[in-house]
Amino acid sequence: MKTESKLQKLLDSGHFAVTAEIGPPKHASAEGIRHHAQMMKDYVDATNITDNQTAIVRLSSIAAGVHVLDCGIEPIVQMTCRDRNRIAMQSDLLGAYSLGMRNVLCLSGDHQKFGNHPTAKNVYDIDSMQLIYYLRRMRDEKLFFSGEEIKEHEPRFFIGAVANPFADPFEFRVARLEKKVEAGAQFIQTQCIFDMERFERFMEMVRERGIHERVHILAGVTPMKSWRAAKYIQNNVSGMIVPDELVERLKNAEDPKREGVEICIEQIKYIKENIKGVHGVHIMAIAWEEVVPEIVERSGLYPRPKVE
């Protein structure tokens, strides 16, 4: 189903897409968001704006989207199921569309235990699969989640979802991805890839089922700033795999930050050249947005194609 999303036009016309992530601040100024957006403007096709990531209160994804759009980049609004029930979700989605947002990424969201409000209630009225399904139905069948008709001006989003090849049970991850595609997901952004071998096995299973022909898969990459950061993720973040070699390489590097960038560029080039069925990359430079233009340029992905 066609939407007004430029990201969709780009992906549908066969380009290798580049998206990046902007994390909104823990305050009420958009200065940083605008700075990052202006900096990335010519280097990415769209930017995700995280929705209170790791359950830490931040400036809202939709509000940040307005700033990003204003700076000339297409935003991908992220919507987690943790903080809103189905009423708030739909209301925010209608609002987001009215403000010019055309892409939504649907995800469960990290448990509030990890954030700065660990005693909060969580909502999970709707799960990510259901959100995808109902968003598609809003657009294609003009129905609210309840089934009530949307008489006019239904929101027509390009619908994204996430997949984590590094979570368990591994074999079921591909099936669940397919379930998301069946529900209505049109593009997929994966969890940060550090274990390339596992990602390749994942993509092999994706291709066996022909899923890559029905959805645009963007491989998630993250440049690491230090071996400690890598070690931390390796030991403490559920659903992520960081191989020892990567930690060692950062540990032995003279300039670990440079090394982190080098590794990320190598990964992008490798994915683009060698892994069939991947239609783009999603760069998650966590609290390090400045490095995105260099990564894009040196990965041979600059300049970005223009679509109207």
Add this chain to the structure above:
Amino acid sequence: MIIAQQKPVKDIAAMISDCKKVLLVGCAGCVTVCLAGGEKETEVLASSLRIMRKMEDNPLETVTYTATRQCDPEYVAALDNLTRDVDAIVSLACGVGVQYLAERFTDKWVVPALDTKFIGGSTVHGNWEEKCGLCGECILHRTGGICPIIRCSKSILNGPCGGSQYGKCEISKDVDCAWQLIYDRMKALGKLDKLMEFQPPKDWSKSRDGGPRKAVREDVMID
């Protein structure tokens, strides 16, 4: 106690439609008291299922047993000999019992015959009401012994909201406003000043929001 109600027999029958022989397990705990899954209900359900299947010309063999408690591995183990040749186990316990059976009998299809509703008590015979929200940190000393977490439709801690009228909740004339009840009781006890204390947001991490909960008492552990 846990209040449960039996699912429609046709729904239970559908869960075991491909089975020839099933074991129905009642529970002598809460669900016996609330007349949903005790010995009597287990026998009645077994015969209903047999009759239904006989009428479909597809007879069903049933075995029945009522465990002392299904929420205790010791009593679940007593079923070992009964499960061997059955195609499925139908549990008439609350959700806890169903899961204990599924954990013990890993190669069996275990299905629930009841819907587990809430924890509460009975007012008159045949009428049960919800009284506790299992929030993990009791505040009844602050609210006159009336739980706003589960009895207020919005779980408001500094109520009542603007929808309270004539002692009833805005959602239905059949639902008492918990905060009207709290107010009346605190007033009668001469403790209205307590209701003027600002109640901060609750720590929901102690409730289901913090993930599955455990209670540990090392002093009573045997090993």
